[in-house]
Amino acid sequence: xxxxxxxxxxxxxxxxxxxxxxxxxxxxxxxxxxxxxxxxxxxxxxxxxxxxxxxxxxxxxxxxxxxxxxxxxxxxxxxxxxxxxxxxxxxxxxxxxxxxxxxxxxxxxxxxxxxxxxxxxxxxxxxxxxxxxxxxxxxxxxxxxxxxxxxxxxxxxxxxxxxxxxxxxxxxxxxxxxxxxxxxxxxxxxxxxxxxxxxxxxxxxxxxxxxxxxxxxxxxxxxxxxxxxxxxxxxxxxxxxxxxxxxxxxxxxxxxxxxxxxxxxxxx
Amino acid sequence: xxxxxxxxxxxxxxxxxxxxxxxxxxxxxxxxxxxxxxxxxxxxxxxxxxxxxxxxxxxxxxxxxxxxxxx
Numbered sequence: 142x143x144x145x146x147x148x149x150x151x152x153x154x155x156x157x158x159x160x161x162x163x164x165x166x167x168x169x170x171x172x173x174x175x176x177x178x179x180x181x182x183x184x185x186x187x188x189x190x191x192x193x194x195x196x197x198x199x200x201x202x203x204x205x206x207x208x209x210x211x212x213x214x215x216x217x218x219x220x221x222x223x224x225x226x227x228x229x230x231x232x233x234x235x236x237x238x239x240x241x242x243x244x245x246x247x248x249x250x251x252x253x254x255x256x257x258x259x260x261x262x263x264x265x266x267x268x269x270x271x272x273x274x275x276x277x278x279x280x281x282x283x284x285x286x287x288x289x290x291x292x293x294x295x296x297x298x299x300x301x302x303x304x305x306x307x308x309x310x311x312x313x314x315x316x317x318x319x320x321x322x323x324x325x326x327x328x329x330x331x332x333x334x335x336x337x338x339x340x341x342x343x344x345x346x347x348x349x350x351x352x353x354x355x356x357x358x359x360x361x362x363x364x365x366x367x368x369x370x371x372x373x374x375x376x377x378x379x380x381x382x383x384x385x386x387x388x389x390x391x392x393x394x395x396x397x398x399x400x401x402x403x404x405x406x407x408x409x
Numbered sequence: 410x411x412x413x414x415x416x417x418x419x420x421x422x423x424x425x426x427x428x429x430x431x432x433x434x435x436x437x438x439x440x441x442x443x444x445x446x447x448x449x450x451x452x453x454x455x456x457x458x459x460x461x462x463x464x465x466x467x468x469x470x471x472x473x474x475x476x477x478x479x480x
Contacts, residue, residue, distance in 0.1 A: 145434045146441070165457055175422035176437055179444040182457040207455075208463035222458025232441055233448050237457035288417030306415035363459035371464045 146234055147181045151264045153198045154183065159265060160191035162257055164242065165275055168266040174289050177282070180235040184267065186254070187214050187240035199236065200386035202227045208374050210401060211394045212238060219404040221363070225386075243359065244274040269293045273303045279353040279360070302328050305349070307341040310334055362405050370401040 147167040154161035163171065166178025185191055192212050210221035217223065217240040225236045242250070249271070257265045267275065269290050276283040276290070288305040297317050301324050304310050314321040314334045325331045333344035377396045381389035425433060453463045 145437050148434070170425070170433075170437055173425040173428070173433065175418050175425070176440040177422075178456055179441055179447075180456045209458065209460050220459065222460060224455065224458060224460065231445070233445060235456075237455070239458060285417040288415065289423065305417070308415050360459060360461060364461060367460065374464050 146229060146232060148264045150181060150198070150234075150236065151183070151266075154185075154195050155265065156194075158191075158194075159254070159258055160186045160194060161265070162253065163264060163266040165267075165272070168272055169286055169290070171264065171266040172269065172272070172290070172293060174286065177286065179233075180237060182237045182239075184242050184250075184253070185217070185238050185240050187217060189214060192217075195238070196387055196390055199225050199227065202229075202234075204236065204386055206378070206381065206386070206389055206393060207235070208371070208378070211390060211397050213394055213397075214240070215403045216397070216401065217241065219402070221401070221405075242271075242275055243356070244277055245271060249274075270299060270303070277352045277356065279356040281353075284349050284352075298324060301331060305345060307338045307345060310341060311338060362407060366402055366405045370397065373400055 147163060151161055151163045161183040162168075163181070164184050165182035166176075167181050169178075170176050183195075185195060192214065196212055204225040204227035207224035207226050209224035210216035212223040217238070220239070220241045220243070223238045225238075227234050227236075245253070253268065253271055256268065273287050273290050276287050284305055287303065291300060291304040291306070292309070294300050294303060297313060298320055300313055301310065301317070301321060304313070310331070311334055314331075321331055321334060330341075330344045330348045333341045336344070373396065377393065381392050384392065425436070428436060453465050455461060455463070
């Protein structure tokens with residue numbers, strides 16, 4: 142069988158030990174929903190061995206750094222992301238990494254790793270609930286994906302917390318009125334379920350807008366914190382362009398110290 | 410008769426559920442190859458992480474879509 146590059150990479154990242162969970166758009170494909178992204182995104186273990194292994198896998202494929210944070214626990218622990226690119230015969234392959242995915246609590250993140258260890262899938266990929274949280278971005282189309290992902294959830298409480306369908310929410314609330322009342326404090330939009338479909342749809346739209354704005358505010362903090370690094374990048378990128386990836390990485394870490402803060406104020 | 414429901418993705422998108430593993434990979438790979446057509450357009454943008462765009466030597470003015478990214 143002809144394999145997919147993101148499946149192959151995930152297996153290579155996890156050779157000998159679980160280090161990487163395929164995430165975001167390519168994980169959506171693994172759930173057999175839409176193919177909507179050409180780039181790959183992984184959640185990595187936040188330890189030096191995992192990051193060094195991933196760098197080695199990427200170096201074997203001739204990858205180079207794109208603008209971003211070094212693949213180093215000090216920056217990744219602050220929520221930064223690292224980005225690479227390489228070419229195959231027919232594809233430009235982009236690989237993006239975080240260890241602290243947005244909107245995922247430390248408890249949920251730990252549980253994700255525990256489940257992935259227990260499942261021992263050949264290609265570990267993010268579960269539906271994790272993906273729903275990751276997809277709460279500032280892009281409209283991600284909410285369409287959430288809408289379908291939520292239909293894969295069996296647990297009624299999680300359905301009430303994640304569904305973007307007014308019809309689905311109203312139908313579920315009729316079956317589970319007590320559960321609905323219990324969850325209103327966790328998801329205020331549920332207060333509008335008894336307003337009927339039109340009222341609930343207005344509230345869902347407003348909720349989506351607020352989620353998008355919240356992500357924009359989060360990204361702006363990183364954008365502001367990266368300004369010095371961004372200004373320095375063209376010169377640094379030219380200097381590492383011909384280096385093997387691990388040598389480029391060591392150089393990048395040196396340059397990023399003092400230019401890119403490990404932590405971003407109020408971003409966690 | 411099937412009731413109308415809220416639709417988020419197309420029937421074609423959702424049809425991935427009916428594919429075999431081999432068919433899924435073939436469709437996925439074909440989609441990725443076709444998507445290479447936009448490589449030049451998104452050369453400096455990001456679809457994941459906390460960075461919205463890369464600083465090229467000569468940066469073009471940003472439009473709103475350039476700044477959108479997953480979080």
